[in-house]
Amino acid sequence: MLFVTSSPRFLSLIKPPPFLSLHNLGFSPKNLCLSTKMESESSTKLVLCGKSDVEDGLARCLKTNNALKLPDGSPVTVCLHSESESAGNDNDDVFRVNSYMNSLSTSRFGRLLVYSPRLASTHDVVANNFGELPLGSVCVADVQFKGRGRSKNVWESPKGCLLFSFTIQMEDGRVVPLVQYVVSLAMTEAVNDVCQRNGMPSLDVRIKWPNDLYLDGLKVGGILCTSTYKSKRFNISAGIGLNIDNQKPTTCLNAALQRLGYAANQLQREDIIAAFFNKFEVFHDIFLSQGFQALENLYYKTWLHSGQRVIVQEKNESEDQVSENVVTVQGLTPSGYLLAATDDGQICELHPDGNSFDFFQGLVRRKLA
Numbered sequence: 450m451l452f453v454t455s456s457p458r459f460l461s462l463i464k465p466p467p468f469l470s471l472h473n474l475g476f477s478p479k480n481l482c483l484s485t486k487m488e489s490e491s492s493t494k495l496v497l498c499g500k501s502d503v504e505d506g507l508a509r510c511l512k513t514n515n516a517l518k519l520p521d522g523s524p525v526t527v528c529l530h531s532e533s534e535s536a537g538n539d540n541d542d543v544f545r546v547n548s549y550m551n552s553l554s555t556s557r558f559g560r561l562l563v564y565s566p567r568l569a570s571t572h573d574v575v576a577n578n579f580g581e582l583p584l585g586s587v588c589v590a591d592v593q594f595k596g597r598g599r600s601k602n603v604w605e606s607p608k609g610c611l612l613f614s615f616t617i618q619m620e621d622g623r624v625v626p627l628v629q630y631v632v633s634l635a636m637t638e639a640v641n642d643v644c645q646r647n648g649m650p651s652l653d654v655r656i657k658w659p660n661d662l663y664l665d666g667l668k669v670g671g672i673l674c675t676s677t678y679k680s681k682r683f684n685i686s687a688g689i690g691l692n693i694d695n696q697k698p699t700t701c702l703n704a705a706l707q708r709l710g711y712a713a714n715q716l717q718r719e720d721i722i723a724a725f726f727n728k729f730e731v732f733h734d735i736f737l738s739q740g741f742q743a744l745e746n747l748y749y750k751t752w753l754h755s756g757q758r759v760i761v762q763e764k765n766e767s768e769d770q771v772s773e774n775v776v777t778v779q780g781l782t783p784s785g786y787l788l789a790a791t792d793d794g795q796i797c798e799l800h801p802d803g804n805s806f807d808f809f810q811g812l813v814r815r816k817l818a
């Protein structure tokens with residue numbers, strides 16, 4: 450069950466996931482990934498791979514102890530990447546685990562990978578196994594058949610999209626809602642970085658507050674953050690869907706590169722996600738040590754809203770009439786809402802009314818002192 454907290458677009462799961470510490474899991478000799486035909490037809494295949502021997506050891510523990518579960522209790526077949534048939538695969542539709550690991554240069558995030566060719570939702574895998582997975586673990590899928598978008602929407606997840614979720618832990622609840630902005634920023638910077646390093650034209654991927662990614666006026670990606678609170682910590686599952694190579698349902702990054710006359714060496718999911726974690730780890734550490742303010746300038750350069758004029762709805766005192774006023778967006782408030790100014794200079798905080806899919810429809814304002 451989900452409820453929306455008072456923080457912007459930050460969903461929190463009421464039922465905490467079962468907790469099983471990795472310290473309790475024993476190592477065991479390498480087992481080959483053997484599954485019967487019946488199992489492989491009905492169960493979700495999860496392939497585990499670590500960046501180093503440490504994470505590979507943890508992966509082996511998770512497999513041996515059957516520690517990974519799906520939320521609906523449906524069967525799972527867990528293999529190690531080293532034992533998997535897809536290990537040396539060079540097919541575009543199959544996530545290239547080795548290519549991802551080779552481009553990853555983090556010390557915490559993305560180092561334990563749970564890959565699946567097809568599953569319900571990467572988000573459910575990380576949220577449901579939060580306690581079992583080392584922090585920063587990531588689940589990637591080629592296709593999702595029950596992808597979760599915000600407000601209980603379905604997230605279409607066909608081939609060609611980068612679909613992943615990973616885990617973060619935070620202690621200070623006041624800044625938890627801001628972490629989704631750090632995630633968005635790390636993704637836009639990752640795309641810039643990969644384009645630049647490969648001599649591609651730069652793509653103007655922008656953030657539409659609070660957590661959509663837009664390119665040329667169309668949505669190409671979205672971010673979903675959910676959290677549970679346990680033992681004085683916020684366990685955050687962050688999920689990203691980014692349309693890299695499939696024009697449906699809107700457009701994709703590679704189509705934009707083609708429109709710019711660049712058809713060779715298209716963007717690959719593995720490069721983008723590795724660049725994402727390389728950026729995210731740096732931004733995450735800045736965010737925790739210096740606050741979101743240290744990232745704000747870059748964030749405002751990347752979002753679509755500086756100086757945007759938006760309509761806010763206000764009820765009169767007897768609450769029987771609604772009037773509309775225009776305000777100008779100035780930035781973010783410390784709690785992560787929109788900071789705006791009226792034409793006569795009053796500063797206010799804008800909140801979505803909770804009814805509209807588009808956050809910019811039905812904004813309500815709260816006066817700030």
Ligand SMILES: O=C(O)CCCC[C@@H]1SC[C@@H]2NC(=O)N[C@@H]21
Binds near residue numbers: 569596670671672673
């Ligand atoms: O509604 C939105 O804009 C957020 C969409 C987030 C989708 C991603 S795809 C990977 C991860 N797994 C899910 O089920 N959802 C997120």
